[in-house]
Amino acid sequence: MSNANIMKNxxxxxxxxxxxxxxxxxxxFFFIISSAVLPFINIIYFKYLFDAISFHYSFSxxxxxxxxxxxxxxxxxxxxxxTKSATTLHSKWLLIPMTSxxxxxxxxxxxxxxxxxxxxxxxxxxxxxLANGDNLEMYLDAVNGLFISIIQFAIIAFLANVVNPFIIVxxxxxxxxxxxxxxxxxxxxxxxxxxxxxxxxxxRYIIKLATDIKYAKEVRLFGLKNFISHKGDKNREEYLxxxxxINKNEKKGFLAxxxxxxxxxxxxxxxxxxxxxxxxxxxxxxxxLMNVTRQFTESFKKFFECFLNLYTINNYLNDFFLFLNxxxxxxxxxxxxIELEDKPGKIEFKDVSFHYPNDPRLIIKNINLTIExxxxxxxxxxxxxxxxxxxxxxxxxxxxxxxSILYNGKNIKEYDYDSYMKILSTVFQDYIMFSTSIxxxxxxxxxxxxxxxxxFLLEQNQLIEKxxxxxxxxxxxxxxxxxxxxxxxxxxxxxxxAFCRAMYRKSPTLILDEPSASLxxxxxxxxxxxxxxxxxxxxxxxxxxxxxxxxxxDKICVLDDGEIVEYGTHNELMGIDxxxxxxxxxxxxxxxxxxxxx
Ligand SMILES: Nc1ncnc2c1ncn2[C@@H]1O[C@H](COP(=O)(O)OP(=O)(O)OP(=O)(O)O)[C@@H](O)[C@H]1O
Numbered sequence: 001m002s003n004a005n006i007m008k009n010x011x012x013x014x015x016x017x018x019x020x021x022x023x024x025x026x027x028x029f030f031f032i033i034s035s036a037v038l039p040f041i042n043i044i045y046f047k048y049l050f051d052a053i054s055f056h057y058s059f060s061x062x063x064x065x066x067x068x069x070x071x072x073x074x075x076x077x078x079x080x081x082x083t084k085s086a087t088t089l090h091s092k093w094l095l096i097p098m099t100s101x102x103x104x105x106x107x108x109x110x111x112x113x114x115x116x117x118x119x120x121x122x123x124x125x126x127x128x129x130l131a132n133g134d135n136l137e138m139y140l141d142a143v144n145g146l147f148i149s150i151i152q153f154a155i156i157a158f159l160a161n162v163v164n165p166f167i168i169v170x171x172x173x174x175x176x177x178x179x180x181x182x183x184x185x186x187x188x189x190x191x192x193x194x195x196x197x198x199x200x201x202x203x204r205y206i207i208k209l210a211t212d213i214k215y216a217k218e219v220r221l222f223g224l225k226n227f228i229s230h231k232g233d234k235n236r237e238e239y240l241x242x243x244x245x246i247n248k249n250e251k252k253g254f255l256a257x258x259x260x261x262x263x264x265x266x267x268x269x270x271x272x273x274x275x276x277x278x279x280x281x282x283x284x285x286x287x288x289l290m291n292v293t294r295q296f297t298e299s300f301k302k303f304f305e306c307f308l309n310l311y312t313i314n315n316y317l318n319d320f321f322l323f324l325n326x327x328x329x330x331x332x333x334x335x336x337x338i339e340l341e342d343k344p345g346k347i348e349f350k351d352v353s354f355h356y357p358n359d360p361r362l363i364i365k366n367i368n369l370t371i372e373x374x375x376x377x378x379x380x381x382x383x384x385x386x387x388x389x390x391x392x393x394x395x396x397x398x399x400x401x402x403x404s405i406l407y408n409g410k411n412i413k414e415y416d417y418d419s420y421m422k423i424l425s426t427v428f429q430d431y432i433m434f435s436t437s438i439x440x441x442x443x444x445x446x447x448x449x450x451x452x453x454x455x456f457l458l459e460q461n462q463l464i465e466k467x468x469x470x471x472x473x474x475x476x477x478x479x480x481x482x483x484x485x486x487x488x489x490x491x492x493x494x495x496x497x498a499f500c501r502a503m504y505r506k507s508p509t510l511i512l513d514e515p516s517a518s519l520x521x522x523x524x525x526x527x528x529x530x531x532x533x534x535x536x537x538x539x540x541x542x543x544x545x546x547x548x549x550x551x552x553x554d555k556i557c558v559l560d561d562g563e564i565v566e567y568g569t570h571n572e573l574m575g576i577d578x579x580x581x582x583x584x585x586x587x588x589x590x591x592x593x594x595x596x597x598x
Contacts, residue, residue, distance in 0.1 A: 009317045020097045024090035031083035034076045036151035043291045045069040091140045110330045111397040125319035139313040145306030152299040174264040178257040179304040185253035186312045189246045196242045203235045334414035344373040344508040344539040351403035365562040376540045378549045381559035387543045425502035426511040439474040442500045457500040510540045547584045
């Protein structure tokens with residue numbers, strides 16, 4: 001870690017403090033001054049006291065300097081105690097803007113990075129600063145400590161006429177040796193700690209497997225108790241073997257520095273005793289000299305300790321700022337605003353090919369497709385044909401490998417990212433229900449009494465009866481993760497909430513990936529009847545395995561192994577002996593078998 005990095009991170013942190021918590025700076029100033037001068041009050045007092053006794057000053061003079069000393073001591077101690085606890089508290093406050101910056105960056109980060117192991121690990125290390133707030137406290141404490149030591153050096157330099165130069169050289173040498181030992185140990189341990197983070201991350205995943213409701217069914221069904229606990233045992237063994245190395249390194253370093261410090265104490269004592277016996281050093285001056293020397297050692301120790309803390313924690317802070325400064329390629333392209341955001345636009349795929357960043361296989365191959373404004377397109381195809389991937393490209397979760405996607409004639413990269421995202425509403429197969437109220441799950445807004453849009457959507461999606469029957473209606477919390485009176489919805493009900501969420505955005509383009517996957521055939525039919533009303537004046541794209549969706553489609557596109565193999569209206573595709581006709585006939589036969597009475 002270079003010094004430039006330390007300075008850069010310090011500056012970044014200082015800017016953050018200055019922007020978010022100026023009070024911290026004022027409190028720190030008083031903390032630094034009071035802590036720096038506190039040890040010298042006694043030293044200076046005893047110097048004056050011994051002088052007064054040696055030179056037979058009046059008793060009232062001694063009382064006077066004693067009272068001054070007590071007043072100064074009391075004020076300084078109080079200031080130091082108050083500001084110490086205040087700086088600790090205010091450094092915790094700093095976690096608020098830092099957490100918010102971190103979350104914002106994580107969300108704005110290019111989607112493809114969420115699958116990149118090196119970025120995931122960088123994010124984990126950055127998270128470490130937030131999850132272990134003590135690190136930030138220690139870092140800021142170290143910065144204050146450095147200032148305290150520097151002021152103390154200045155005071156000591158002022159009093160230096162009484163310090164033997166040999167002692168200074170000795171203290172300097174011992175402090176430097178101890179610093180080198182400690183910094184080597186810390187560097188080694190930081191590397192080991194870095195190695196331990198992914199292990200710890202896996203451990204949290206294992207705990208989640210055992211406790212998270214998401215996995216509860218699978219875990220019980222397949223009797224995964226031993227499987228999970230075995231994984232947990234192995235993981236902890238791996239983690240503890242790393243902690244053992246860290247402890248061993250620390251022990252070695254501790255023993256080495258204690259050894260050098262003992263040698264230093266003995267040599268200083270020998271020199272001062274020699275000066276008392278052979279150089280007429282008075283006991284009073286011996287006392288002052290001993291105290292200043294000890295303070296000198298203390299200040300040096302503190303200085304290097306703070307520097308080492310700063311250096312070590314800087315590694316974590318560096319990861320934090322590195323992550324924060326990570327560029328988002330997808331976001332930082334165009335800045336064109338979309339005009340008429342509520343009107344559907346023309347979407348064109350031109351020679352689009354794509355492979356995932358971690359896999360060279362082409363998943364989308366030379367696609368040419370036009371979706372006219374207000375058209376309803378159904379994309380069908382076997383599992384793995386590339387249907388979801390095509391939608392991910394349209395949603396700018398990934399950039400095309402070659403070719404281009406146009407919206408109203410302009411490459412989607414030219415648009416401002418947020419402006420472009422506003423025109424799309426998507427429900428993916430793996431939509432998420434958040435552990436918050438039904439209302440917030442749909443709107444992502446604070447509760448608004450009588451939000452008729454939400455009521456209308458609940459009604460349209462046949463959820464109103466269910467929601468009205470709940471004790472807190474739209475304010476009922478989904479999932480029981482945080483609330484005892486939270487509710488669990490069925491797959492189909494959750495999917496309808498996800499539809500409401502997509503429709504609430506009122507975007508001119510609606511994309512639904514497998515909208516009927518969790519619905520019964522009757523519900524599926526009702527859904528398409530509802531959809532035909534909702535999608536009026538919107539462009540809609542459905543990915544569907546169930547071909548009943550064709551009843552509301554204008555065009556159907558059949559994907560096979562990343563290529564468009566058939567394209568046209570339902571009637572056109574039924575006219576050719578292809579994949580679509582085959583699939584349709586198979587499915588309608590199945591429906592007949594299921595529905596017709598035996
Ligand atoms: N993040 C990823 N990294 C690498 N390959 C991926 C990734 N996501 C999907 N793929 C691969 O891309 C191919 C197409 O996947 P996609 O999800 O687009 O298919 P699909 O047609 O939507 O399938 P399904 O009907 O099963 O949902 C698959 O072979 C899949 O393994």
